[in-house]
Amino acid sequence: MEQEPRIGVYVCHCGVNIAAAVDVEHVARAAAELPGVVVARDNTYMCSDPGQALIKQDIREHGLNRVVVASCSPRMHERTFRAAAQQEGVNPYQVEMANIREQCSWVHRDKSRATEKAGLLIASAVAKAARLEPLEQREVDVTPGVVIIGGGIAGMTVALDVADTGLPAYLVEREESLGGRVAELNRTFPSLQPVSDLLQPLIARVQDHPNVTVFLTSCVSQVDGYIGNFEVEISGYGETGTPAGGDPASKSGTPRAGLSVGSIIVATGYDVFDPQRTPELGYRDYPNVITSLEMEERLIQGDLTVDGRRPERVAFVKCVGSRDARLGNPHCSRVCCMYTAKQARLVREMLPEAEVTVFYIDVRAFSKGGEEFYDETRSQGVRYRRANVSEIYRKRSAPGVDAGLAPRAGAAPVLLVAEDTLLGQPIEFEADLVVLAVGMEPRKNAGVIQKLLKLPRSADGFFLEAHPKLRPVDTAMDGIFLAGCCQGPKDIPDTVAQAKAAASSALIPLIRGSVPVESASAVVNGELCAGCAMCADVCPYDAAALDDLWGTSRINPVLCKGCGACAVTCPSSAIHLQHFTAEQVLAQVDALVE
Amino acid sequence: MRSLIPVENEDVLSAIRGFLSQLLKAEVVDSVLVPMRTPTGAVTPALVSDAAFLEHADPLAPVMGLNAAPLAGRVSVREPRERVGVLLRPCELRALRELVKLQQASLDDLVTIGVDCLGTYDVSVYSAMRDDGGVDVTAYLATATSGDLVAAAGFAFRDGCQICEKPHAEGANITLELFGADLESGIPITLPDDVAHKLGLGAVAADRARPQVIEKVVAARTESRDERFSEIRERLDREGVQGVLASCVRCHNCMTVCPVCYCKTCLFRSQVFEHEPIQYANWARRKGAYRLPSDTMLFHLTRLNHMVLSCIGCGLCSSGCPADLPVGAVFRVIGQETQELFEYEPGRDVEEPLPLITFKEEEWMDVGEE
Amino acid sequence: MSDPACEAKPACEAKPACEAKPAYEAKPASPEPRFEPKIVAFLCNWCTYTGADLAGTSRIQYPPNVRIIRLMCSGSVDPTYVLKPLLDGADGVLIGGCHPGDCHYQSGNYKARRRTIALKEILRGAGIDETRVWLRWISASEGQRFADTVTEMTEFLREKGPNPMRTEWAV
């Protein structure tokens, strides 16, 4: 069924994302001249409803049988445009994308050269589109079940949502207990509710749930397969064999279980910044300079004394290890402003006579009720000073310090050197207790997970979501999702919200019972096949085999994953890989070498 | 077992014919595939099932117009089939082993009879020799005894033969060991004990001259090979393959006669390379001029890609080339370099896997990581 | 390209810094535009193509000389895909795949490795500059490595000059 190609080309501005670097009108006009192109347009947002409507309308009015969208990466919106075309009766496999954003406008500044390249990429896509054949979407069955890596608040939330649908959830936690960082906290902002109130019932539910299997002191050591059918190996964590000191690699201990699941969720959380990397702040030099996480512990114990003395002046220093490009952490950790307000409030409650001062760059009172909480904190007498703290030290002559023994001595006050950024003046401030509001960083073992699951990470080192706005819990790997702080700093409500989103995304294929699989399989032309069986030798899935009767090769489309190894190996070119045929690829080459 | 085929009246040819017909009569095989002389004097392979026809067999005719390996493949590749004895030169034996790996032949019901090769002539040269009074078989066979493999005065062996350093038959079921033998007193043969028994051949002490003569032959041929290789290498470096093979007329003869080119339809004869008329115009515009037929170097480079690792060096491609291009030498030079990379010797052993369908995880670890 | 001021100083090995100098542009004697190599890249969908996308989302700049064709796996790069552009005058061909052990189809990259090694040896043997063909393992998270590779390859080919096949018609 040869159809004369009737191609529509749609060049997206992506707001200014593409239009700023590529002359979109120009490339659309040029595309209109390409062989087979019936209509070529540019549009502000092709993925928007009006953008898609444009395609649909053209399909109806111009009888298009192929669509080329020049916009973002096909990894982003190929599905969107395939679905739009399909609604108007165009086979989804006759949609081709030209990646002129990720691979052009975002990486090239020279507008004339970026425009030229965009034109070539579109010509290449059109050349391929003209030769695309309709294919039928195929599906495979899914193994129910989800593996969740990380048993913090995010991981536990996912596990319960999955388990409540009746499907098995496997929760893998490397520590000896569940709870993650939240277990190290005292009370939460803005309600000041004790953490144990929310965490203990959650942990109990997880442990008692018949559909949740918890693996403690465990980690994932091997992952194979694809969305719908992953094979995950669980091993002991921290057993002998774990490299001492260094990154506790995931490959340690003995395998404990091999699981077959349909989806995987990463919920490995965050590490806090180690202020030893900012030696000017005196952390570890003076026992009365502590981190906010250590403060949480003291709050849990209800003991704020330093060397047995109640501090009279308590200072909080915000943004330690956050918003600091020098330290490689240009990002905002999002929770420090709020937890500092919380801790300051609790200090006021426990030490009503003490003077509590917060040194800040900005106050970003995120989350619902955040601003109100901050206002209330100030009204309760916590002093906020807009100042950059550049150094914390202790004077040798400070009271209670024996000359020569400084700076070790316990409770002696320290001096904060800062610049008051409102007054534009240098200031010095004495404090008996200093809390460094340390920010969030990617887990030190993120590289291990990255390799294991082939997950990209963004510049800040946290795992990269598939789309910052539209697919915030998806990853570049189908069937693998992100929950909680492993994707970036969050407070508990945001963590839980994302965990619930990840759970429902992960459940979609499981509830459908099948996932669409690679429809493009390899096909043998029996007339050309000489029966050498080289294709069978190279196929990693045993999909190709010689037919007993004819002695020529046959490929089982259910087993074939479309890698194309056989097609390349066959010298007779008797095999073509659908959707990536030699004819299509060589036509693309030809368009690009022009 | 090593034995000796008796030769009467110094007639080596009749002795071999007799041996072949004995194979048929003793039902060692159901038929034999041998070069036969046609009534007009041409030589062509034929499958012979009636021993009476073997009086036309001419296995010693020094002519090679095609490689018999694909024919051996044709009669053996799948069941049902008969047991066939097939007389093969060393390069044909090597080609056969490559074809077995490519599942284009099966050794299961073949009895391979290898014969040392004293050098062969192109079909046209051989015809000229016949017109000139025929080939002096006695003189030809004498070169086997001495190991001085020289062509008849005024004629030259095929290009491929002149640089063939593997003219001795190895690893066949039955081997006719001509090198170093005093053929007029008997043809040394190695064969399985049970076959010898059926043919009534007894063990004869080893003929000690063969290894030395092979050594001599190989040394001389290696020398001419290396000389030729460096000449071709120098040309390739200077002119590129597009220069060396510039006069290619795209007759595809090299591919047709190549014993290991096994595709049913060569890609280059398929629609893939029949482009749209406008396409040629575009290409011409791109470079200013465009060679037609199109894709000639792509054809040679692709054939190199497909076949060079399996090139067993029979040189028939050169023999078949109407433009007299050194296709075979080019293949052998590039083949030697590429085969060395993969430590692969085509035609050595049917168990040796083809390099491009296997891999090791830990090899060339630096490739791709720079 | 041959700015004598540049070549005098060894520190100018790093070409871009030199070219950025206004002195270079001010020179009226070099009206010839800089040679811009054409690179055709075949990237596997799972690693290198995604890595190239990451370079985009991270806004890492690299020369626009590369033109990408998406394939499913480096193991599906047919030698013809490399030969055709080279003979047609492309200046370079880049094959990008997953690092060993990471191929989405288990072993495609191992096969690609052998195939590319064989192909390059054949090209070298045939007197065609095989250094124009690059095979690189670049993972989905190596956006920077992708950008660096393209930059490096562009510079390398610029140094080398145009593929003679651009004008060689008798192929």
Ligand SMILES: Cc1cc2nc3c(=O)[nH]c(=O)nc-3n(C[C@H](O)[C@H](O)[C@H](O)COP(=O)(O)OP(=O)(O)OC[C@H]3O[C@@H](n4cnc5c(N)ncnc54)[C@H](O)[C@@H]3O)c2cc1C
């Ligand atoms: C000082 C401080 C105070 C805070 N106070 C508040 C507050 O009052 N209110 C609020 O809303 N938020 C607060 N937060 C933020 C809160 O801690 C986070 O929102 C929350 O912990 C995120 O949960 P998570 O599950 O994503 O990560 P985590 O809590 O980090 O949990 C991750 C879990 O994964 C496990 N894990 C990691 N790697 C692996 C692996 N490879 N294999 C198996 N398991 C692994 C870890 O052991 C851990 O149990 C505070 C943060 C700090 C630093």
Ligand code: SF4
């Ligand atoms: S590799 Fe090609 S010729 Fe060989 S069996 Fe497979 S399809 Fe047939």
Ligand code: SF4
């Ligand atoms: S495309 Fe890959 S999976 Fe499919 S038959 Fe060929 S080698 Fe096997």
Ligand code: FES
């Ligand atoms: S999928 Fe990337 S190399 Fe095979």
